[in-house]
Amino acid sequence: MxxxxxxxxxxxxxxxxxxxxxxxxxxxxxxxxxxxxxxxxxxxxxxxxxxxxxxxxxxxxxxxxxxxxxxxxxxxxxxxxxxxxxxxxxxxxxxxxxxxxxxxxxxxxxxxxxxxxxxxxxxxxxxxxxxxxxxxxxxxxxxxxxxxxxxxxxxxxxxxxxxxxxxxxxxxxxxxxxxxxxxxxxxxxxxxxxxxxxxxxxxxxxxxxxxxxxxxxxxxxxxxxxxxxxxxxxxxxxxxxxxxxxxxxxxxxxxxxxxxxxxxxxxxxxxxxxxxxxxxxGGSYKNYTTNWEDVSKTIYKSSSFGNELDKTNYYKNDLNTIVNSAKNDYEKIASIFQFVKSKIKWNGYNAKYTEDGVKKVYKEGVGNAAEINLILTSMLRSAGLNANPVLVSTKDYGIPLFPTLDGFNYVTTKVNFSDGTYILLDATEKYSFPNILPYRNLNWYGREVLKDGSSRQINLIPSNHAKENNILHVKLDESGSVEGMLRKTFSDHNAMFYRQRNNVIKEEDVITNLEEKYTIEIDEFKVLNSEDISKPIVQNIKFNGEDFIEGINDKLYFSPLFFLATKENPFKAKERNFPIDFSLPWQDQFSVSITIPEGYTVESFPGDLAIGLPEGMGIFKYKIITQGNKIKLNSIIQFNKAIIPPHYYESVKDFYKQLVEKQTEKIILIKQ
CATH class of the missing domain: 2.60.40.3140 (Immunoglobulin-like)
Incomplete structure (x- = not known):
């Protein structure tokens, strides 16, 4: 031993x-x-x-x-x-x-x-x-x-x-x-x-x-x-x-x-x-935070938060002019929101407290996130609206699942209506719109801080899908070349993302990026509503291309979605022990019309497919109809959940596997 x-x-x-x-x-x-x-x-x-x-x-x-x-x-x-x-x-x-x-x-x-x-x-x-x-x-x-x-x-x-x-x-x-x-x-x-x-x-x-x-x-x-x-x-x-x-x-x-x-x-x-x-x-006991009530009241009582909300004299004259012609609350909100966005530029700093103070920021036209959105909240309140600030942790800062003072680093604005509905606003982003918050804010939950300093949890994930609608008309040539028109419509968050990405670069650079992405040549290009944020972005493209059709022994082989098809499953790992984070619900729609060359008929085409994810988290539908020399395809991909738990990873992986296989499956034309 x-x-x-x-x-x-x-x-x-x-x-x-x-x-x-x-x-x-x-x-x-x-x-x-x-x-x-x-x-x-x-x-x-x-x-x-x-x-x-x-x-x-x-x-x-x-x-x-x-x-x-x-x-x-x-x-x-x-x-x-x-x-x-x-x-x-x-x-x-x-x-x-x-x-x-x-x-x-x-x-x-x-x-x-x-x-x-x-x-x-x-x-x-x-x-x-x-x-x-x-x-x-x-x-x-x-x-x-x-x-x-x-x-x-x-x-x-x-x-x-x-x-x-x-x-x-x-x-x-x-x-x-x-x-x-x-x-x-x-x-x-x-x-x-x-x-x-x-x-x-x-x-x-x-x-x-x-x-x-x-x-x-x-x-x-x-x-x-x-x-x-x-x-x-x-x-x-x-x-x-x-x-x-x-x-x-x-x-x-x-x-x-x-x-x-x-x-x-x-x-x-x-x-x-x-x-x-x-x-x-010989000192004393000091409590910093124990629950959400303590957290929100501590922040609200700060001279760099609640006190700043109560200041109103510096914008009174401007506010009277802004809301003078508004016919209802929604017009008031739109006018005030647009005014603050145009008057004050965001300096790039995330913050839950003011630094220079709302008066100085309003006068000089530059401020941090808290200053801009506290000014917005205060002006909305002064206009008779039920508005409150919302504490946010940005996506790069973490997720405050438990009561915490340090867990928030941002402020946005919420307006409540008598019927229980509400809208969220963020005046730091030029291309944002009511309920279209910047990507950095789409981080699970925020805390709405009420006038008495109490708070309540607010879902920051939008309920509306970020939509992309693709209408594609393609004419095939027997030699294997294609020409066509593509009309893409970007709505809700997708419209904001498009403007953020493309409104800051030259149009020729946008065209070059699309040509490289889709391997096409663009003959005509036009974008509608690039600055009108109340409307969807509409992108019209006239194009031609090669290498989309393979000819073998009097047969033509091609994928009916052409360059719009998802060719690779993004989920390759054997397992995943953290969520799939899409940030927001989204939907892609495809409507394709194909004119086949004279003298050809359809020998075979992909069959219909409709699959879904558990608990209604997502769907994929794919349907082709042939009518004479026309082939029509309608398809939709839709995810209804922004965050998908890791135990559904295998389901999503298999979902994408079937999606890729179907979208890349070939139509076969045979010469008569």
Whole structure:
């Protein structure tokens, strides 16, 4: 038994040491590894993802949050070279307290002639640039990167703000070893929220710690010598330590189709300060947030939110002119909405609070999202409408599933009607329309903040489908060439997306893009309603093309949807453990009329197909009719759900498989 116990201790010790990866010490085995053993498709992998976050007491600043990082990456392919450029974003406003990055060291390791060669990242390879008025970025470029290189990075981030950055367990590449530790003093209360579909249970422990306060006093003076007395006192406290350790964590890759913000679905843990308790050291208890009611009231009571809504004098004269000719509430809304959009330009900053204030923004004509939409909300209220601001988390910011102050970074506007209906408005976007919010806002749910500071959940996903209607008339030539007319109509969100994408470029560039996409030559091109956002976009294209018809032994073979067919299933992965995110419901319709060459008849054509997804989530219909020298096709693809849960992935994958097979199936013409 003693021998067995002794052997167990030895093995445990060896295993523990094997887990220790020291900065700057790279093995030949790491450098000689040709591919990641558990995922041969990986272009790179984290050999180590290590982090320690703790609170440190500073005599001048009080508690600050210190996070030490160490990451080691193995690069397997040229595509993995992207990981040889590291970007670290940190908070550095133009004025006020800033975060600081220190103790930065980095190396590139290669193996040459069986020798390990290390190259230190020099100061000239580290760039510091101001991204905007709030944030800066450290950019590190590793030297001498090759297939097989290992890069090693270590640095410390110190923040005066009592926040703990999210712990991410999954990334776009696999993680061979993850080692995180978070140490929180008893004075701070953090709520924790799991995100994604990969979880690591923490190992909890406690540490006893001490803060030493030092001070000095002087006595004497005049005829008496000055005497300096030094004083010190100690305060003992306890810190709670959460440790997360895991090996061989799979990647969630960014190239999966319809992923939305992939970071929403990668496993991890988010922290939010919900309270502080300094009663033990002569301070007080402060609650920051416990439920949605507290969250909304805290935000509403802010001088940069609720108070800004109450200011009205600065726009009164303009408002009287704007609504003077309006015959009903809908005309009032349209007039005010269009006025705010044209008067104030969005500066590109997402925000839930004002910065310069609504008066200054109104006067100067430039503001952040909160300023613009709070002005819109206030003007609508002053015009007698039941309007409220809506707190939003943009798609790139995350999903606030639980009560959180930090979970929102944007404000939009809602107008309620007596019959229970409502419309959503966002005046930051030139081409938006009532209930046509910018893509960045289509992120599950928002919180409507009422006049008393209470709130209620609002669905941000539109109920109307984003529609694209295709009417295609094609005439076939016996030689295999085609000519025809295509009329595309874009409605609702698709119309806004079209304008955002194409109204900012030259028409010849739009034509070139279409010719390359469809492999056609465009003879005539016209777009209707490009600036009239109340109407759908209508695109008329006269074209000709080749290579759509294959001639074999007096037979012609072609797909009746030609260049409009979906030729490839976007869903290729064997499995998927996060949702399919279309962002909004959508519908594509196709009406095709084909005139076949004289002397030919239809030998065969694809049969009808009608399939659906579970719970009415989507449909695909396809039907062909032949009438003399005419072939007519009607088809529709429609998804009624914006977000499809991962357990339906196989159903959607098979749905698209059948769709692609049907849309690429050939019609066969035979010469009489």
């Amino acid at each position: 003693k021998n067995i116990l002794y052997l167990f201790i030895i093995l445990f010790t060896l295993q523990t040491k094997a887990q220790e990866i020291k900065f700057g010490k790279v093995s030949k085995e790491e450098l000689e590894e040709k591919f990641y053993p558990l995922d041969s498709t990986a272009d790179a992998a984290y050999l180590l993802k290590k982090r320690r976050t703790y609170f440190q007491y500073d005599t001048n600043d009080g508690f600050v949050v210190v996070t030490e990082y160490h990451e080691r990456i193995k690069i397997y392919t040229k595509e993995g070279f992207n990981y040889a450029t590291k970007k670290i974003t940190y908070y550095k406003p133009e004025s006020g307290d800033t975060e600081k990055i220190s103790s930065m060291k980095a190396y590139t390791f290669n193996i040459e002639d069986s020798k390990i060669i290390d190259e230190k990242v020099s100061k000239k390879d580290i760039f510091d640039e101001q991204l905007n008025k709030y944030r800066s970025q450290k950019k590190i470029t590793y030297p001498n990167i090759k297939e097989g290189s290992v890069i090693d990075l270590k640095y410390t981030l110190t923040s005066p703000y009592w926040n703990i950055k999210a712990l991410n367990f999954q990334y776009g590449i696999p993680v061979k070893q993850l080692d995180y530790e978070v140490e929180i003093p008893e004075y701070f209360i953090f709520s924790k929220t799991s995100k994604g579909y990969y979880h690591i249970p923490p190992k909890e422990s406690k540490k006893n710690k001490t803060i030493t306060f030092s001070s000095k006093s002087r006595s004497g003076g005049g005829w008496t010598p000055v005497k300096t007395t030094y004083h010190s006192s100690k305060v003992d406290y306890t810190s709670k330590v959460s440790a997360f350790f895991q090996k061989n964590i799979p990647a969630i890759k960014e190239n999966e189709p319809y992923s939305g913000n992939i970071n929403n679905y990668r496993g991890g843990l988010e922290f939010e300060l919900s309270g502080t308790n300094f009663i033990k050291v």
